[in-house]
Amino acid sequence: MRNPLSMAGYVLLSIPFLLTACGGGSDGAGKWPVLFPTPAPTQTPPPTPVATAQEKCSIFAGASLAGAALKEATFVPAAAGAAEYCKVTGTLHGTLNFEVHLPTAWNNKLLYAGGGGWDGSINIAPVSPSGATAGYVLVASDGGRQGDGLDASAFLNNPTAQADFGYLSIHSVNEVTKEIVRKRYGSDAEFSYFEGCSNGGREALIQATRFPNDFDGIVVRAPAYSFTELFQAFVANGKALAAPGGQLSDAKVSLIGKTVTAQCDALDGVSDGIVSNQEACTFNPAVLRCTAGDADTCLTDPQIATANTIYSELKRKDGTTVYPGWGPGGEDQGWPLWVTGSAIGGTGLQFQFGSGLVKYWVTGDPAFNVLGFDPEFYSAGLRLAATTLDATPDLRSFFGQGGKMILAHGTNDWAISYKGSIKYFNDVATAVGGASTRDASMEFFLQPGVQHCAGGVGPDTVDLVDAVAKWREAGTKPSTQNILATKLDSTTKAPVLARPLCKYPTFPKYKGSGDVNSADSYSCQSS
Numbered sequence: 001m002r003n004p005l006s007m008a009g010y011v012l013l014s015i016p017f018l019l020t021a022c023g024g025g026s027d028g029a030g031k032w033p034v035l036f037p038t039p040a041p042t043q044t045p046p047p048t049p050v051a052t053a054q055e056k057c058s059i060f061a062g063a064s065l066a067g068a069a070l071k072e073a074t075f076v077p078a079a080a081g082a083a084e085y086c087k088v089t090g091t092l093h094g095t096l097n098f099e100v101h102l103p104t105a106w107n108n109k110l111l112y113a114g115g116g117g118w119d120g121s122i123n124i125a126p127v128s129p130s131g132a133t134a135g136y137v138l139v140a141s142d143g144g145r146q147g148d149g150l151d152a153s154a155f156l157n158n159p160t161a162q163a164d165f166g167y168l169s170i171h172s173v174n175e176v177t178k179e180i181v182r183k184r185y186g187s188d189a190e191f192s193y194f195e196g197c198s199n200g201g202r203e204a205l206i207q208a209t210r211f212p213n214d215f216d217g218i219v220v221r222a223p224a225y226s227f228t229e230l231f232q233a234f235v236a237n238g239k240a241l242a243a244p245g246g247q248l249s250d251a252k253v254s255l256i257g258k259t260v261t262a263q264c265d266a267l268d269g270v271s272d273g274i275v276s277n278q279e280a281c282t283f284n285p286a287v288l289r290c291t292a293g294d295a296d297t298c299l300t301d302p303q304i305a306t307a308n309t310i311y312s313e314l315k316r317k318d319g320t321t322v323y324p325g326w327g328p329g330g331e332d333q334g335w336p337l338w339v340t341g342s343a344i345g346g347t348g349l350q351f352q353f354g355s356g357l358v359k360y361w362v363t364g365d366p367a368f369n370v371l372g373f374d375p376e377f378y379s380a381g382l383r384l385a386a387t388t389l390d391a392t393p394d395l396r397s398f399f400g401q402g403g404k405m406i407l408a409h410g411t412n413d414w415a416i417s418y419k420g421s422i423k424y425f426n427d428v429a430t431a432v433g434g435a436s437t438r439d440a441s442m443e444f445f446l447q448p449g450v451q452h453c454a455g456g457v458g459p460d461t462v463d464l465v466d467a468v469a470k471w472r473e474a475g476t477k478p479s480t481q482n483i484l485a486t487k488l489d490s491t492t493k494a495p496v497l498a499r500p501l502c503k504y505p506t507f508p509k510y511k512g513s514g515d516v517n518s519a520d521s522y523s524c525q526s527s
């Protein structure tokens with residue numbers, strides 16, 4: 001479907017206009033010499049009118065393109081420092097919705113922003129600051145279902161929804177977006193990037209492994225790359241909390257958080273409230289055991305058991321590891337939302353997500369008692385779910401096409417453990433033929449004191465889209481780019497502290513002097 005104001009339409013409309021201007025028309029060719037005496041003056045034809053950015057936007061409204069039904073096409077003028085762009089929305093097979101932003105001042109590149117939770121809505125705001133400001137075509141989608149990001153009921157006996165959420169939606173929408181880009185700009189994106197956190201980090205790794213040619217560079221933040229293993233750990237933590245006496249009040253959680261900070265903060269050379277030497281931080285909840293009755297200043301044995309479940313590896317009956325467990329730090333900020341649920345007046349998000357997988361994907365029973373779930377009894381169902389949901393560490397094809405990957409994870413993440421990312425990073429080395437092969441195309445950064453995707457006491461703002469683009473386009477490894485992680489004031493958005501972003505396994509260590517909030521006062525060290 002073409003709009004009459006498209007470029008082609010202008011050319012057709014302008015022919016009669018040219019003839020009229022030259023005095024031509026129906027008088028016949030014989031009169032032309034009269035109109036053009038010798039020597040003929042130089043004739044400058046009127047310029048071919050160029051469609052405005054608004055007109056180039058409007059052609060997408062209601063159009064069918066590459067199997068997608070496009071809906072809205074809205075021209076959004078520049079405002080509050082944001083450049084003007086064309087917002088296009090659309091849907092594939094009625095249930096997979098997407099949104100594309102086409103900037104008028106395009107940098108010839110594309111950035112796909114990953115989703116979160118069980119998706120259900122579109123969040124097109126990139127995590128990295130340059131994603132929104134550098135002129136990228138932005139793309140985002142809803143994973144193939146609509147509604148609350150905690151609700152997995154759409155996946156019950158629904159292979160289309162399962163496949164879209166599991167591995168297909170990003171690739172499908174990306175194919176449509178390529179056509180939109182060609183139509184809008186007359187050329188393909190020179191480079192395409194993907195950035196996602198949480199489930200969006202899983203999507204990033206699914207793309208890299210299943211569709212290795214879709215993106216030139218991928219930023220993977222706090223990835224839920226193994227839904228089935230992570231969610232088994234969620235259920236195990238929920239069972240521990242639900243055991244008699246196993247729940248933890250906010251006062252107890254605060255006690256744990258403060259104890260960890262007191263024990264580990266100075267291991268990085270400065271008591272600034274941020275535990276940066278995470279590797280050296282060990283915490284045994286039993287040090288808080290009550291000796292004279294239950295009180296807010298101590299933990300009972302069932303409460304210690306809950307904490308130990310969370311901090312320990314989750315193992316099968318045969319002793320093999322399902323999930324590496326969580327490291328200590330930031331409990332007082334993360335547990336009320338993710339673990340105990342006090343921040344949301346009910347069940348923690350961990351158990352809610354775990355319940356969704358058990359009820360709607362593995363057992364197929366919405367009434368299933370998740371506290372009674374035995375993963376080993378349902379091992380076949382979990383394995384089947386893993387074939388749709390989980391990413392492998394085999395990045396050979398992605399690396400082979402020149403793809404570059406940055407993996408980053410906050411050490412105070414109480415949704416997804418940074419230890420899972422360490423495991424993934426190690427597994428990639430095995431899968432691609434060694435650490436040196438991996439390190440030529442992938443770098444990994446821990447983010448001290450950062451909670452899930454953002455927030456926490458640590459510096460949580462870091463531009464990894466800019467970093468991966470420099471790596472892919474200029475060959476500069478992120479670890480040589482002097483990347484800073486900053487913490488922004490929640491109101492003014494001004495940086496209040498900065499640290500060097502340190503490549504795993506190093507951490508920012510205080511030099512012993514200088515402003516504790518300045519990155520110059522730190523260097524990346526491994527001990």
Ligand SMILES: [Ca+2]
Nearest residue numbers: 265270272274
């Ligand atoms: Ca510290």
